[in-house]
Amino acid sequence: MKRTLTTMLPPVLVLVALLTAWQIGVQVWNLPRYLLPSPWLILCSAWQEQSRLLAGMLQTAMAAVGGFGLAVFIGVVTGSLLGASQRLQKGFYPIALLLQMVPLVAIAPLLVIWLGYGLRSTMAAACIVAIFPVLASTLDGMRGTDPGLREIFAIHHAGRLARWWKLELPGSLPSIVTGCRVAAGLAVIGAVVGEFVSGYAGDQAPLGIVIVSSMREARTDLVFAAVGLSACVGFLLFGIVSGLGWLLLRRWHASAVQEN
Amino acid sequence: MPRGLGIRAKNACVCFGDVVALRHASLTILPGEFISIVGDSGGGKTTLLRAIGGLRALSSGSIEFHSASGANWIPGPRDIGFCFQEGRLLPWRSVLANVALPLELEGVASGERLDAARAMLERMRMGGVERRMPSQLSGGMRMRVAMARALVTRPRVLLLDEPFGSLDEVTRLALEDELLSLVRESGATAILVTHAIGEAVVLSDRVAVLRGRPGSLQPAIPISLPSRDDEGRLSVEFASLCAIVQHELRGSQESSV
Ligand SMILES: Nc1ncnc2c1ncn2[C@@H]1O[C@H](COP(=O)(O)OP(=O)(O)OP(=O)(O)O)[C@@H](O)[C@H]1O
Ligand SMILES: [Mg+2]
Numbered sequence: 001m002k003r004t005l006t007t008m009l010p011p012v013l014v015l016v017a018l019l020t021a022w023q024i025g026v027q028v029w030n031l032p033r034y035l036l037p038s039p040w041l042i043l044c045s046a047w048q049e050q051s052r053l054l055a056g057m058l059q060t061a062m063a064a065v066g067g068f069g070l071a072v073f074i075g076v077v078t079g080s081l082l083g084a085s086q087r088l089q090k091g092f093y094p095i096a097l098l099l100q101m102v103p104l105v106a107i108a109p110l111l112v113i114w115l116g117y118g119l120r121s122t123m124a125a126a127c128i129v130a131i132f133p134v135l136a137s138t139l140d141g142m143r144g145t146d147p148g149l150r151e152i153f154a155i156h157h158a159g160r161l162a163r164w165w166k167l168e169l170p171g172s173l174p175s176i177v178t179g180c181r182v183a184a185g186l187a188v189i190g191a192v193v194g195e196f197v198s199g200y201a202g203d204q205a206p207l208g209i210v211i212v213s214s215m216r217e218a219r220t221d222l223v224f225a226a227v228g229l230s231a232c233v234g235f236l237l238f239g240i241v242s243g244l245g246w247l248l249l250r251r252w253h254a255s256a257v258q259e260n
Numbered sequence: 261m262p263r264g265l266g267i268r269a270k271n272a273c274v275c276f277g278d279v280v281a282l283r284h285a286s287l288t289i290l291p292g293e294f295i296s297i298v299g300d301s302g303g304g305k306t307t308l309l310r311a312i313g314g315l316r317a318l319s320s321g322s323i324e325f326h327s328a329s330g331a332n333w334i335p336g337p338r339d340i341g342f343c344f345q346e347g348r349l350l351p352w353r354s355v356l357a358n359v360a361l362p363l364e365l366e367g368v369a370s371g372e373r374l375d376a377a378r379a380m381l382e383r384m385r386m387g388g389v390e391r392r393m394p395s396q397l398s399g400g401m402r403m404r405v406a407m408a409r410a411l412v413t414r415p416r417v418l419l420l421d422e423p424f425g426s427l428d429e430v431t432r433l434a435l436e437d438e439l440l441s442l443v444r445e446s447g448a449t450a451i452l453v454t455h456a457i458g459e460a461v462v463l464s465d466r467v468a469v470l471r472g473r474p475g476s477l478q479p480a481i482p483i484s485l486p487s488r489d490d491e492g493r494l495s496v497e498f499a500s501l502c503a504i505v506q507h508e509l510r511g512s513q514e515s516s517v
Contacts, residue, residue: 148348151315156413157337158365166361170352252352252393 037221046225052203052210053222057229059199059206060191063119064233067126068187068241072180075131079138080164083172093139100132104190108197118200122208125194130183137179141172174253177245184241188234207233261328262292264449265339265416267312271321274307281307284321285477287468291328294443294450295480296460298509299470305453306345308470308477309419312451313342325417337366341415341448343423347402349394349409355381356390359408366413373412380408383438385431399426404435411442418443418450424459433490436463440488457509461501462488469508478508 019039025031026038033041046053078096082089104125111121145168153163195208205213207226214222249256267289274282282304289295297305310316312323314335325333333339341362349358356377357364363373381390384404394402407423420439424432440463443450454460460467466480483501485492492498 146348148344148346149350151310151313151342151344152348152350152361153365154315155313155340155342156362156365162365166365167350170350173352252395 034218034220037224042221042224042228045219045221046228049222049225052205053207053225053229055203056205056207056210056226057233059119059204060122060188060195060208060230061233061236063122063191063194063206064126064188064237066119066123067128067191068130068184068237070123070127071130071183071187072134074127075134075179075183076138076169076176079135079176080142080169082135083139083142083168084160084164089139096132096135104129104193105197108194111194112198115198117198121198122191122194122206125198126187126190129190129193130187133179133182133186134176135179137175137182138172141175142168144175145171173248174255177241177249180241180245181238184237185234188230188237192230262447262449263328263416264292264447265325265327265333265335266291266293267323267325267417267449267451269308269312269321269323272308272311272318272323273320274304274311274316275319280474282311283474283476285470285475286321287477287480289449289451291326292447292449293466294440294452294464296452296454296464296467297470298454298457298460298467298505299475300473302473303470303475304473305470305475306421309342309421309451309453312417313340313419315342335417338362338413339416340419341410341413341417342419343403343407343410343421345421345425345453347394347399347406349402349405351394354391354393355386355397355405358394358405359412362409362413376412377408380412381405383442384408385434385438400428400431403427407435407439414446414448416448418448420450420452422453422455424454424456432459437489439463457502457505458493458498461485461498461505462493467501467505469505471508471511481505481508 023038023040026036037045078092082093107128108121108125111124115121115124149167149171150163153167158166191206192208192211195206196212199206199209199212201209201213207230210226211223214220214226246256267287269285269287272282272285273280285304285308287295297308299305307316311318325335327333350361353361356374359377359381360373363376368376378390381387384407386401386404386408389397389401394405397405403423403426407420410418410420424435427435436459452460452463461483462485464483466482468480469478470476471478481501481504485497485501486495
């Protein structure tokens with residue numbers, strides 16, 4: 001308990017100081033609200049628009065979580081397949097690397113064409129940006145499997161699947177968890193960017209759409225509120241993934257085991 | 261008739277690239293025999309065990325197995341138990357789950373394999389620590405878990421790579437006795453790599469010296485002791501056999517300098 005307090009306190013203090021400086025700055029220089037609204041104003045507007053914002057947050061969260069889940073599944077499976085076969089790896093990994101360079105904003109219109117407006121497209125967008133770190137970390141983990149431990153499985157004539165499930169996958173978990181933590185943050189970014197292009201307007205509009213439409217109406221305060229909430233989604237997802245990772249590794253891996 | 265397999269190695273050579281790790285090793289081991297191998301560090305002892313275990317293909321020569329009745333035998337998943345020099349436990353599995361792994365890979369039912377693993381740990385004097393993780397064990401404890409894992413399938417061929425290296429003297433003597441009785445019970449063929457000459461002499465039917473680096477395998481020295489316990493260790497035969505093995509080893513150092 002004391003530990004969490006001492007780690008939480010400094011960043012919270014810094015945050016409060018920054019917000020106070022922002023609030024004072026806006027009032028002293030009398031900045032127009034469409035240029036830079038004060039934190040307090042943002043909070044008030046957010047409160048007024050809470051139902052719309054929360055609905056948007058839910059949509060964005062669904063896209064991010066769904067896309068992330070899909071990315072973890074696809075990333076671990078393809079990473080494992082590539083890790084199991086040198087030949088596959090030589091053929092496909094460079095392509096995966098190249099695909100990763102394609103900017104998401106450029107693909108988003110294609111997703112709309114294929115999947116239509118709405119959750120399916122935004123989920124796909126989140127998934128696409130989140131896949132690579134999971135795939136790369138899985139592949140890394142698979143390739144790093146201790147050859148000495150492989151011999152244990154060889155002595156007892158273990159099959160491919162048993163070797164993967166009982167050796168390569170658990171051995172790769174620390175690496176996969178790290179990849180997933182990166183992917184969690186990216187998934188939210190992917191979802192919001194996807195929503196810019198393919199989000200569905202209306203009273204269920206996701207945060208990406210709230211941001212774009214508020215911008216058009218010069219409601220900078222709402223833009224800030226929506227950005228803040230999407231950051232919260234990212235933070236939450238990251239926290240959940242880190243927690244799950246810790247649970248998985250706590251009994252054996254140095255990153256999670258605590259001396260006592 | 262012993263359950264153990266006979267092993268015939270003929271001119272077995274193993275190279276890692278340019279490095280010759282094992283050079284023309286020839287050795288005939290009878291079913292149920294206990295053989296120790298002593299020799300210089302880097303002489304190829306581990307390499308020889310790995311070649312016998314089928315983990316490393318030979319560059320030339322052959323290694324064949326046969327049953328006590330003389331029929332050729334291709335080792336199955338339960339036939340070989342290998343206790344590696346470094347232990348090699350899976351860090352994400354508890355001690356018990358590590359020992360049960362070979363049976364698990366064989367598809368043995370959960371209750372049965374855990375019972376077998378527990379019993380084997382008990383015999384290795386490791387009863388109280390089943391639920392610990394490998395990282396919470398000392399080096400000697402880890403080796404004992406590795407040994408329990410090598411023994412849990414009741415293998416026909418047992419390959420032990422310096423299993424007693426990091427143990428205190430008392431535990432070591434106790435485990436040597438335990439190992440001997442386990443091997444006798446199961447009728448397994450055992451090959452033990454060790455640096456301790458006394459240990460090799462007291463446990464084995466024959467001791468082979470791997471001389472030089474890369475080692476060349478010397479004809480194995482037959483061991484006959486009045487008994488294989490503390491009394492045996494005090495016998496005149498024990499002392500003279502140790503001296504013979506030591507002589508063979510020292511010869512190896514002179515030839516490699
Ligand atoms: N995987 C490998 N790749 C390259 N060279 C190897 C490999 N394994 C062993 N060697 C080489 O083969 C030789 C024999 O090694 P080995 O491990 O069999 O020796 P050892 O007799 O077991 O030594 P020790 O008593 O120190 O365990 C050494 O020169 C070593 O460098
Ligand atoms: Mg060795």
